[in-house]
Amino acid sequence: MTQDIKIVEAPEGYEGSGFFATSFDKVVGLARSHSLWPLPFATSCCGIxxxxxxxxxxxxARFGSERPSFSPRQADMLLVAGTIAKKMAPILKQVYLQMAEPRWVIAIGACASSGGIFDTYSVLQGIDRVIPVDVYVPGCPPRPEQILEGIMQVRELTHNESLRRRNGPEYQALLASYNIQ
Incomplete structure (x- = not known):
C-alpha cells in the first residue's frame, strides 16, 4: 500500500538571511490546520x-488531531456521525453553539448528510437543517479512509481561510439563516 506524502509548504512570503516574513493570516492558517481538535458526536455505525x-x-494523530475532545468548549471540529433523531436536533445545535469560533462541521455518513435510509417522521433529514456543514463524507457507513479525506478537506479549509471570513457579512447571514447569533 503506497501513500502519497504531502509536504507542508511554508506560507508564501519573503525570505532572507535569518528571517522569513509572511502575513499573519497565513501563519494562523498553517497552525490551525495542524492542530484541529475533533468533537465526535456519534450515534450509530458511523461512530464505529x-x-x-x-x-x-x-x-x-499523524494529522494533528490525536486529542478528541469531549467538551464542546475545547473543540473546533464537530464530527457528526450517524442517525440524528429530530429530538436530538436542539442538543446538536446547543453543542455547536458551545464551540468557540472558528468551528468546522463534518457530516459523516448518509444519515448525518441526508437522513440515509430512514425517511421517517422522527429522523432529521440531514444535519444541515439545524447547523451549517463544511464537509460531507458519503457512505453507509463510510470507510475510515473517507473520514480521513473529509478531515483533510477541513484542514485545507482551515489552512486557506482568512481570519476575517468568519466575521464577514456572508458568514453572518449564513448563521442568521440557521437562527444562530
Missing part, C-alpha cells in the same frame, strides 16, 4: 468507523 479512524491502523 470513526473509532477505527482514531485507532493505530489509520492513526488520525
Amino acid at each position: 468507523e470513526f473509532m477505527s479512524t482514531m485507532a493505530s491502523r489509520y492513526d488520525l
